[in-house]
Amino acid sequence: MIHRSMLALTAGLALLAPAELHGQRPSIATAYRSVADSLIQAATADSAAYERVGVLVDRFGHRLAGSRSLEAAIDWVLAEMKKDGLQNVRGETVSVTHWERGQESAELVRPRRQRLAMLGLGGSVATPATGITAPVLVVASFEELVRRRAEAKGKIVLFDAPFTTYGETRRYRTDGASAAARAGAVACLIRSVASESIRSPHTGRTRYDSTVARIPAAALSVEDAMLLHRMQDRGLPVVVTLRMGARQLPKARSRNVVAELVGREKPEEVVVLGGHIDSWDVGQGAMDDAGGSVAAWEAVRLMHRLG
Template identity: 35%
Template sequence: MQFLRATLAAGLLLAGLALPAAAQSSTAKTDSLNIRKLYDEALLRGQSYENLRYLTGQIGGRLSGSPQAEQAVQWGKQVMEKMGLDRVYLQEVMVPHWERGAKEKAEAKPGKGKPVSFNVCALGGSVGGKLKAQVVEVQSLPELRALPAEQVKGKIVFFNRPMNPTYIETGRAYGEAGDQRRSGAAEAAKRGAIGALVRSLSLAHDDFPHTGTMRYEDGVTRVPAAALSTNGADQLSALLKANPTLTFELEMSCRELPDVKSYNVVGEIKGSKYPNEIITVGGHLDSWDLAQGAHDDGTGCVQSMEVLRLLKATGLRPERTVRAVLFMNEENGNRGGLKYAELAKAAGEQHLAAMESDGGGFTPRGFGIEGPAATVRQLQQWQPLFQPYGSGEIAPGHGGTDIGPLKDQAKVLIGYECDSQRYFDIHHTAADTFDKVNRRELELGNASMAALVYLLSKYGL
């Protein structure tokens, strides 16, 4: 503890050098000490890790519309009720219900050689079916559109553009390469193809295929779409170079069922001075079905709930109302985020800010701010308070999918940002399990989020 106190003192000294004179007051010191309380509570008595252990181990993957998603709703409600919050409630929302079915099968038959099996998984929302056809490999949607129709018709289009490894921010690489997953099947069908294969959106080289949502278009034939692992994509590309006329067989039994009633889970602490001004902090309760949905986004859910617990445990009652929201259906529709914004607007609520954690539970780095430049600068004045904890990077960025529909209602959207280098190794795969989450990293993130909520609640914008 003496070491921690020394670190704090050094941080305060640096803060004093960086902040204007007004911020070197006793109020600034009080804020520093209160933030230290939040970190101490998170690191000494944090509950998020054990909450995550239960969510992932006892409930598991929570695809919208599934029994596990319903179990997760009841679990989230019970956890927040036990916290003794001022209010805990559910928001009804209709969500898609897609089922993967039996494990997918795929193999290539390169002429006279032995068949080669591949690890594949259906993309979320895909239709099922059995395919047997030749394969045409492309690197992009424009390349597909430029091909003569006879080179595509009746074939399976294989999109093999990797994420760009030179980008330091891996989310940028993910977003740039994601068009082939989202729109590849529809674009392939427009050219007469009977199916689509997509290289997994990952910088890792392994045998885990990555699922994720894809979109069909009205008036365009719906063809099956599956992801290949990165190793599988490299292998198929090599086989095609040796034998461009090889045959690929794919079998999937996924299907779309009628929408299902589900819920967002909401807990709140009423503001002591400005109860009508709301700060929302949330993550999405649903996950893909291949694994336990630990980093995506079990960590975001337990962190959001822990923000409220930390405020209560330290006696730092917020001056503005703080809500934790466990959103349903971020992965394949964002129905929960849309419903939350719809209800907030109908109720005439005043949202000061909304924060989302959906980048995993890794080491905290800071926050991405989606809002006016003046607001970004204002939040950046608090950077010295976060620097002793390694989470002082505050810059323009993306808020998040769930809170995106609040853009016209909230003064600012905030994305909690942590180290992103490992996230897309496990994102949307069977490897997204509890054992990949480090307790200390998770708890440091909890405290970082709670600290910013504390400051927003105290000072507003």
């Protein structure tokens, strides 16, 4: 999700282009069928890639940019790639953003007390240490906030936008904080950008517009956002205390992992395969993107092994 620490693998084109030697121009599917079949057969013959994903996520845990766990994971990947016999294995220095979540919580204090299931949005500023306690204005959309702008001042604005598609609904995550700040809100909450929840909040990066104040921003679980919305619809006063200890630290030094398989015939031409090793801090990034990284790695490892 933060596309900084990359794993890049280059494979010489010539390795994959035997048909050109015969002056034919068969379709790509035909030309590479036997090579592709060999690779697929090797890739599905054992659980090597799956095991590597397992080690990457279980042993190192999350790999947030700037974290020690990311650097430990990169050390391991580099060492394994050397064992695989890949060429020119190296870590290329890269500067990455370094944001830390810290302690965080959200509690409903009126009309009754209840701990809310929340996650701060990536890149959010902190609240004061005592938190922000304010009435909540729930809106279902940016349009509703514009209409009710007069009610938003000094409040925590909650965007309870029903999920349509990820691409569409995540606007509230990326742009909600600044839209709320523009209306005079002191903090922003969003309903998790997810179709299902089981009270498991979903986060991701928020984006501050430089023309307005940076206010703390967090996601609530789908259920908790809907709860606050129902309370407001019933005319109940809704008050929340939001506490976030997030810190934006100076940029950190990390590494892009690069390994090569130099082509025999056209070593100056390259195909780049890759994925991002880093992940968010509240999971282990198995799908985002340990799986993608290891799939690319495994493809090149098998090309090397199959000669």
